[in-house]
Every structure is written in structure tokens, then in C-alpha cells.
Amino acid sequence: MSDPVSALNGASFSGxxxxxxxxxxxxxxxxxxxxxxxxxxxxxxATGATMPEPGKVALSVDGGLCWMSPDELLVLVHYAEVEAKLAEINAGLAGEHALAVNVSDARAVFQVSGDGAREVLGKLCPVDLSAQAFVPGQFRRTRMAQVAAAFWLDQDGSFHIVCFRSVADYMFCLLSTAAQSQSEVGVY
Amino acid sequence: MLILECPYCGVKAEETELHAGGEAHLKRFGPGSTDGEFHDYLFMRENPRGVHFERWRHINGCGKWFHAARCTTTLEVFGTYSAQTFEPPQNIRDAITAKRPGWSWRDLK
Incomplete structure (x- = not known):
């Protein structure tokens, strides 16, 4: 069996x-x-999280639920447990008109943390990221430069960004460029 | 810059997060219609200076189609509403009438 690896093998950048x-x-x-x-x-x-309100994420110790659209959820679980959780969800959905699919290997996840986190995202997406407008627990699907992305803000002030695995390298370069040291705009 | 509020997810989306879908409320003329009707359905589009109704898709967001009523000269948005309708709801018409008395668009007034 091959060992699963993430798109960029834990690449990191600091600015x-x-x-x-x-x-x-x-x-x-x-x-x-x-x-x-x-x-x-x-x-x-399956996740131990509550149902999220529209535009929100609900997290628990072992997973979470992200509100993607009026008829779509992104279910977050541990990587090793995906197949088991998927079977559990499918069993619970028996007879429902619904579709659940494992997309773990089709996605990449990034974390942007630190004082400049809002600035970094603010440079890339058409979203009001001021502390009043974007609060922890909020979930937003949007565009980052040229690719689709979704992100939520944690209680600790760090952003978690989800994008397609095929654009993981683009996303990392994008975030790193936006996070260059001494590049604060000073808006947020 | 055009900012539309998606009626499905409530996000105030800027234009680059959306995809324009052309004129709203087209009635399809398919098999069995006259050549004239089919021609008009295919080619004849409104190109008004003022009140206009359009379809938009929140493509980099929730992915849903919706309708928007706006002014093409000032980019003022009168409102957005569900895609599951054949004509603009009364509250949208009232909002337009309040700002542009005497407006008309196709056979709507």
C-alpha cells in the first residue's frame, strides 16, 4: 500500500x-x-459537532461541519477515519435523497496564523475581513486570486483555508507572497 | 464595482465572485413554435439604459443561480431574488418604482 501524503508535504512560510x-x-x-x-x-x-448556521462552521474535538450552500455541507473528520465515518453517514442517510462522497484526497488545507493573518487574506479575496465583520466561527466560500477557496476563522485568530489539491502549489505561493515580511498594509 | 447580495447564502458578493448569466425571465420557444418566435427567443435581448433584470450565478460561493434587478447606468442594485420564479416579485417591483417611477422593461411596468 502507498502512504498517503498531502499536496505539499507540510510546506510552511513565515512573514x-x-x-x-x-x-x-x-x-x-x-x-x-x-x-x-x-x-x-x-x-x-458522526462528527460530534452541532448543525452549523448558514455561513458558519461548527467544530468539535474530532471534526466539524461547514455550511457550504443551502443544500451542501463539508464534513470534517480525521483522515484515518474517513471511510468509517462515510459508511456511518451513509447508513444514517438510508432512504434520504442525499449524496455523501469522500473528497479528502481532492483537497488541500492551509493554516494562516499570526497578527497579519487578516491582512494576508484581505489581499487575496473580495471579503470584508475586519474584526467586526468576520468573526471566529464564520465560514466563507470565495475566490482567492484566480482560484476558488473556502476558509473559516478559528477562535485563536487563525484562518483555515480549503482549496482543490490541484491548485495547492498556486495557493501556497499566493499566500506566501501575500505574507511577505514588511508587506503590512495596515488596514486591519 | 457591482455588489450583489446572494439570496441563497446571504453573502454580499463582489462582481468577481459572481458569473453573469445574461437576461432574466426569458420564455423558451422550442419545437412547435414559429420561426419568428424562435428567432426572438434566440437572438433578441434587451439592452436598456436603466432598469434591467439579469441572471447571476454565485460561482465562487454557494454556486446557486439567482436573479438581480439593477440599473445599467448607475450600477444601483434594486434587489436580488430567487431563481425559482418567472417574473420579479412584488417587493422588487416596488423597490424599483420607488427609485425609478414609470420604469418599464419588456412587458413589465
């Missing part, structure tokens, strides 16, 4: 903020009726 590739993360994309009690029970029991 006005630290940019780190987070490594392997288990991710399941789920499409379905988010108001359905059966679907809610399946995902909350």
Missing part, C-alpha cells in the same frame, strides 16, 4: 503571518436537504 500546509484532513462533501432531521442526526453523530 507577516505564518502559512502552513495543514497536512492530511478527512473531508466528506454532503449534498441533501439540510433541514431533514435524519440528515442532521447522521452528520452530528
Amino acid at each position: 507577516i503571518a505564518s502559512v502552513d500546509e495543514s497536512g492530511l484532513a478527512g473531508m466528506i462533501t454532503l449534498r441533501g436537504d439540510l433541514a431533514s432531521p435524519k440528515l442532521q442526526a447522521a452528520v452530528t453523530s
Whole structure:
């Protein structure tokens, strides 16, 4: 068996903020009726997180739930447990009109932390990232320069960015360039 | 810069996060229609100076299609609304009437 590796093998950069590739993360994309009690029970029991409000992320010790769109969730789990969790969710969704797929190896995850984290993201996305507008727990799908991305803000002030694995290198270069030392804009 | 609020995810999305989908509320004329109707359906688009209705897709966000009513000269947005409708809802029409009394677009007034 081959050993799974993340897109950039934990690459990191340090400037006005630290940019780190987070490594392997288990991710399941789920499409379905988010108001359905059966679907809610399946995902909350698999992750231990509560159902997220629109535009929010709900995290637990072992996973999390990200609100992607009115009919889509991104389920975060440990990488080693993806297949088991997927089977558990599918069992809970029996009879529902829903689709759950393991997308862990199709994605890359980055963490941007430090004082300049808001600045780094602010340079790349058309999103108001001021401390009043973007608060911890908020989840946003958007565009970072030329690629689609999604990110959420943790309680500790660090951003977690999810993008397609095929653009992981582009994303890392982008974040590193935006995080060059002495490149503070001073907006946030 | 055009900023539209996506009615599905509530995000105030800037233009580069969206994809323009052309004119809204087209009625399809397919098999069985006259050549004239099919011609108009295919080619004849509104190009107004003022109130306009368009389809947009929140492509770098929730991925949903929606409708927007805006002014093409001032980029003022009157409102956005669901894609699951054949014509603009009354609250959007009222919002336009408040700003542009006497507006008209195709057969809407």
C-alpha cells in the first residue's frame, strides 16, 4: 500500500503571518436537504459537532461541519477515519435523497496564523475581513486570486483555508507572497 | 464595482465572485413554435439604459443561480431574488418604482 501524503508535504512560510500546509484532513462533501432531521442526526453523530448556521462552521474535538450552500455541507473528520465515518453517514442517510462522497484526497488545507493573518487574506479575496465583520466561527466560500477557496476563522485568530489539491502549489505561493515580511498594509 | 447580495447564502458578493448569466425571465420557444418566435427567443435581448433584470450565478460561493434587478447606468442594485420564479416579485417591483417611477422593461411596468 502507498502512504498517503498531502499536496505539499507540510510546506510552511513565515512573514507577516505564518502559512502552513495543514497536512492530511478527512473531508466528506454532503449534498441533501439540510433541514431533514435524519440528515442532521447522521452528520452530528458522526462528527460530534452541532448543525452549523448558514455561513458558519461548527467544530468539535474530532471534526466539524461547514455550511457550504443551502443544500451542501463539508464534513470534517480525521483522515484515518474517513471511510468509517462515510459508511456511518451513509447508513444514517438510508432512504434520504442525499449524496455523501469522500473528497479528502481532492483537497488541500492551509493554516494562516499570526497578527497579519487578516491582512494576508484581505489581499487575496473580495471579503470584508475586519474584526467586526468576520468573526471566529464564520465560514466563507470565495475566490482567492484566480482560484476558488473556502476558509473559516478559528477562535485563536487563525484562518483555515480549503482549496482543490490541484491548485495547492498556486495557493501556497499566493499566500506566501501575500505574507511577505514588511508587506503590512495596515488596514486591519 | 457591482455588489450583489446572494439570496441563497446571504453573502454580499463582489462582481468577481459572481458569473453573469445574461437576461432574466426569458420564455423558451422550442419545437412547435414559429420561426419568428424562435428567432426572438434566440437572438433578441434587451439592452436598456436603466432598469434591467439579469441572471447571476454565485460561482465562487454557494454556486446557486439567482436573479438581480439593477440599473445599467448607475450600477444601483434594486434587489436580488430567487431563481425559482418567472417574473420579479412584488417587493422588487416596488423597490424599483420607488427609485425609478414609470420604469418599464419588456412587458413589465
